[in-house]
Amino acid sequence: MQDRGGVPTSEPIDRTEHELDDWELLTDALVGALGAGGIMNVDERAAYYERWLFSIETNLIEKGILAPGELEARL
Amino acid sequence: MTAHDHDHDHPHEPIGSDGEPPAAARARALEELLVEKGVLTREAVRQRIDWLVSRSPADGARLVAHAWVDPEFKRRLLADARTAAAELGLDTGPSPEVVAVENTDQVHHMVVCTLCSCYPRALLGPPPAWYKSLPYRSRAVSEPRAVLAEFGVELDPGVEVRVLDSTADVRYLVVPTRPAGTEGLSEDELAALVTRDSMIGVAGPREPLSASA
Amino acid sequence: MRFALGQQVRVSDRPHAGHCRTPGYVKGKTGTVERVHGSFTNPETRAYGADGLPEQPLYGVVFAQRDVWPVYAGPAGDRVVVDVYEHWLEKA
Numbered sequence: 210m211q212d213r214g215g216v217p218t219s220e221p222i223d224r225t226e227h228e229l230d231d232w233e234l235l236t237d238a239l240v241g242a243l244g245a246g247g248i249m250n251v252d253e254r255a256a257y258y259e260r261w262l263f264s265i266e267t268n269l270i271e272k273g274i275l276a277p278g279e280l281e282a283r284l
Numbered sequence: 285m286t287a288h289d290h291d292h293d294h295p296h297e298p299i300g301s302d303g304e305p306p307a308a309a310r311a312r313a314l315e316e317l318l319v320e321k322g323v324l325t326r327e328a329v330r331q332r333i334d335w336l337v338s339r340s341p342a343d344g345a346r347l348v349a350h351a352w353v354d355p356e357f358k359r360r361l362l363a364d365a366r367t368a369a370a371e372l373g374l375d376t377g378p379s380p381e382v383v384a385v386e387n388t389d390q391v392h393h394m395v396v397c398t399l400c401s402c403y404p405r406a407l408l409g410p411p412p413a414w415y416k417s418l419p420y421r422s423r424a425v426s427e428p429r430a431v432l433a434e435f436g437v438e439l440d441p442g443v444e445v446r447v448l449d450s451t452a453d454v455r456y457l458v459v460p461t462r463p464a465g466t467e468g469l470s471e472d473e474l475a476a477l478v479t480r481d482s483m484i485g486v487a488g489p490r491e492p493l494s495a496s497a
Numbered sequence: 498m499r500f501a502l503g504q505q506v507r508v509s510d511r512p513h514a515g516h517c518r519t520p521g522y523v524k525g526k527t528g529t530v531e532r533v534h535g536s537f538t539n540p541e542t543r544a545y546g547a548d549g550l551p552e553q554p555l556y557g558v559v560f561a562q563r564d565v566w567p568v569y570a571g572p573a574g575d576r577v578v579v580d581v582y583e584h585w586l587e588k589a
Contacts, residue, residue, distance in 0.1 A: 213418055214398035214449065215426040215522040215566065220419045222434060227413040232308035238332035239315060242324050245332075245378075262307055266314065274323060283313040380537055398520050425522065429571045441572040447562075451518050452555050452580040453537045 236262045248272075336410070343374045344407035344457055345478035347384070348489075349471045352462040362386055365457065369407075377406025380453040385446075387485070392443055393458045394432065394485035396424035397450040404455035408480050415484065425449055435486040448485075458485040466492050498554050498583075504530045505589035506558060508581060513541075519585045523558075523577075526565055527589045532557030534580065554583040 229237070239262075243249040249268060269275040318324045347369055351358035361368040365384040366376045376382040382404055385393045397403065401416040414420050423431050428447050432439065439445060448456045460482040466474060469492060481487035500506055510525030518540045533556055538549030562575040569575070 211418075212399060212521050213421040214520045216418070216422040218419045218422050220417075222414050222417060222419045222423070222431065224412075224414045224435075229410060230305075230308070232305070232311040234333055234336060235311045235315060235329070236307075237336055238329050239311070239318070239324070241332045241336075242328045243318075245328070246324065248323065262311055262314070266310075269318075274321065275317065280310065280313055280317065283317060284309050381534055383532070398522075399518060425577055426566055427570060428575070442574075444574045444576060445571060446559075446575070447577045449520065449577065449579045451520055452534075452540070452582065454534055454555070454557070454580050 340409040341480040345475040349475035402450040528558040528560035
């Protein structure tokens with residue numbers, strides 16, 4: 210999690226609407242399914258879709274569910 | 285997964301040579317691995333996707349519209365949103381707690397999650413990209429009136445702007461003020477005036493079409 | 498529950514190691530308990546794979562914006578409400 214409240218910024222708020230890409234939806238679903246299964250919870254996640262995905266992989270490696278490099282071998 | 289049409293002016297991941305971002309292949313590979321290892325079932329993932337795509341602001345709008353026509357329901361909604369929503373057959377979602385707050389002539393509420401992007405998704409659908417953005421998360425608490433002005437909302441200094449930062453397991457739903465001139469409208473017509481942004485607190489509800497239309 | 502509705506509380510101003518759900522902008526600030534949400538599992542221990550027990554009471558604490566920010570451009574009546582866990586609060 211990033212503690213952002215009050216951090217000075219000159220970046221404008223971009224209000225463009227953005228539909229979720231399929232992979233973003235899938236990542237969201239994986240996060241939810243892992244949470245419901247008691248394997249990972251909301252506080253173990255770092256941030257949004259792409260960052261969620263990398264944090265899921267790291268967590269699973271730490272837990273011994275994935276071996277390092279196993280995901281890369283599947284790409 | 286099927287291709288989708290939408291405007292590509294918004295930022296995406298860098299496009300790989302096969303036309304999709306690298307993260308897409310990683311997500312699919314991760315799902316395959318987790319299913320093979322028995323950590324998740326494909327059905328559980330599909331069910332979750334189905335639930336996610338089913339979510340829109342419609343359920344939130346129904347709660348607001350019913351609260352507008354029934355003051356006793358509104359009282360119950362503000363006291364215990366989950367139980368009140370269940371009266372209408374609506375589920376406030378998996379969050380441990382959902383709290384409804386009411387905008388009045390004296391108080392205007394605005395919701396943010398400065399730590400991540402917590403949001404009452406069951407009632408409002410997916411959070412907009414701007415809600416998750418770093419500048420919204422930082423400025424909504426420190427300069428809410430400037431952010432509201434960017435969204436086209438100007439409030440009198442005598443109105444209290446109250447920012448709710450969903451830092452923990454509580455999700456917030458704003459009940460916007462019922463617009464004037466809506467006395468004759470049905471609940472469905474009222475619900476059509478209630479937008480996602482008005483339930484986040486960065487906009488008012490739509491105004492009713494004029495009666496002479 | 499250590500704190501009651503309407504009680505003045507101060508957010509502890511201590512550094513945190515690891516996962517924390519108390520935003521920096523209210524650390525050391527004094528506000529008033531306006532909601533008692535009940536008890537929830539502790540996200541700070543949940544974050545590292547533990548079950549988050551024992552549950553911690555969670556409070557909605559309201560702060561005057563002018564008390565929170567060194568320079569707040571809005572009126573004195575503006576407020577910010579933050580949900581804070583009991584172990585981050587002290588009597589003011």
